[in-house]
Amino acid sequence: MNSFDTLLSFIESELGFATSHYDSSYLDRRISSRMRRTGIETYDRYRQRLETDADERTALLDALSVNVTSFFRNPDVWAEVRRVLRSLTESGRHVKLWSAACSDGREPYSLALLAFADSEIDETKIRITATDIDREVLAKARHGVYRSTRTTDIAEQLEPLDGYERFVQRDDTEFRVPDRVKRLVEFERHDLIHGRSKSDFDFVSCRNLFIYINAEHKLPMLQTITDSLRTGGYLVIGKTETLPDVLKEGYDSIDKRLRIYKKTIEVE
Template sequence: MDFKPLEAWVKKEIGIDLTAYKSNQLHRRIQSLMTRVGVSTIDEYIKLLKSDLGQREKFIDYLTINVTEFFRNPEIFNEFKDVIKSDFQYNTPLKIWSAACSIGAEPYTLAMILDEISPGVNHKILATDLDNTILNKAKKGQYNSLEIKTVPQQLLKKYFANDGGVYNIDNKLKKNITFKKHDLILDNYENNFDIIVCRNVVIYFNQDVKDKIYEKFSKSLKKGGILFVGATESIYNYKAFNFEKVSTFIYRKL
């Protein structure tokens, strides 16, 4: 099956560069989605995406991998917490970017950690994702019992209000987080971040695209800034991006 016409259409009309993704993985996902919606050719699928906005949203949701949870890999988050304590002043507001934030579990996790370390300090967290649907969910800060199952009990009681099984995140955390649509591949990056957290997304990209993203992350960080990546995303060529290795998944800009 020739996916090139779909790749060209998606880049032009939706603004997502499918050629950045690992092709075998991506094509399997697209074929699976086409089977679900009952189309057998790429031309038919493009026609469906043109005419049905609902199917277009499903396509974007399906492409952007939204597997996430609060405090994902807690032992790694403990390392991250220790690095924050050792590298940054407690009473100084930090500028943080949670890239590919999905439903908001990660930026809210960061907000809880920072509030525990430095209560009352208004750290600024930019939380971005490609998918408007999940960004809208993230902004609401409402989660069901399954979604909050990994939040430690003491933090659940402190930062969430249980309203009949719907858990609402505390407004004092929400006010320090700005949610914004952003494409890691195609869009410009902001600068002067103290911390960038990007976990479990670049694994889906090919190596050239990964390297470009890491290079841009490095430029976006202040000197001494921290990049925190996912549990399967060690950067083997980290020196090429002016990083030193703090731990397996945490890097500091030199």
């Protein structure tokens, strides 16, 4: 085993971060950036540092976590999602949505806010399940309070929602999702690799996770999601992500560029 692989297996077994699921060039970029910050030049030396320095272990885990998210991330995708939600609620039946890998909740809350704001979407018919593997981001999500900082402009993120102030309570830099919106969303911990499939979802959004995951683990994740969708249900993945060929035949592409698909058949 070379020294980079030895370091990765140390991180997996001793720090509990599943490096084997992630793309190795992504891991290398993150680890190398910590090494530069600490002035360490070799993977072996850096592993020795991790063995003795609890602060560096925490800093590395922070650097490896990829919880980046926003409200209405990629607004062009959300314009199409709005159309999909309108058509799903049109029939008057209940509609089940799943925001998989939801990070701190801004994605599922965007779905809920859209349902409240758009008069053609009946929010009383919508239930949203939102899941993530990371307990800390789920705690933030349940809290539903977000702050603008020097680098994050929450007001700007909410702009695709006309008159967002009607649905989000604002106090200077703090934005609070009110209880009536929160009630549409149920958060739970779920691991897309080892967790069970769900069933009968009308819509699943799983965006901006596969870019970090290696090919071997991407397929089981997307299989879990596919099995959770009913035939005729919709799938949205990240704009720079792709469906593996074996799964593509089970979907029609609704919008190629925006990566929105409709499940057509069950593929074994």
